[in-house]
Amino acid sequence: MNGTDVDQQIQELLQHFTLLRDERGIFSRWYELVVTHRVHGKLAHDARLVAAMERHRLTNLLTFNKPDFERFSAIHALSPDDILAGVMPV
Secondary structure, eight states: OOHHHHHHHHHHHHTTOOOOOOOTHHHHHHHHHHHHTTOOTTHHHHHHHHHHHHHTTOOEEEOSOGGGGTTOTTSEEEOHHHHHTTOOOO
């Protein structure tokens, strides 16, 4: 795949999704989450995603790793199986 192909694929994705800013306020919320929930290692990336979701007032997350997000009460994590089973976000 060359650079032109990659650019074209990215441009197609941008037509379907809204990008949200990576704001300064995310860090302070991330810090609170990792301390409160004693998050460390790779799970710190999940906490950062949750902090960004909170900052942008998003509550639903589609993920293959639903158990990794159960500690965060501010969001509702759904798996693809949940969607197929008709589970609706809160």
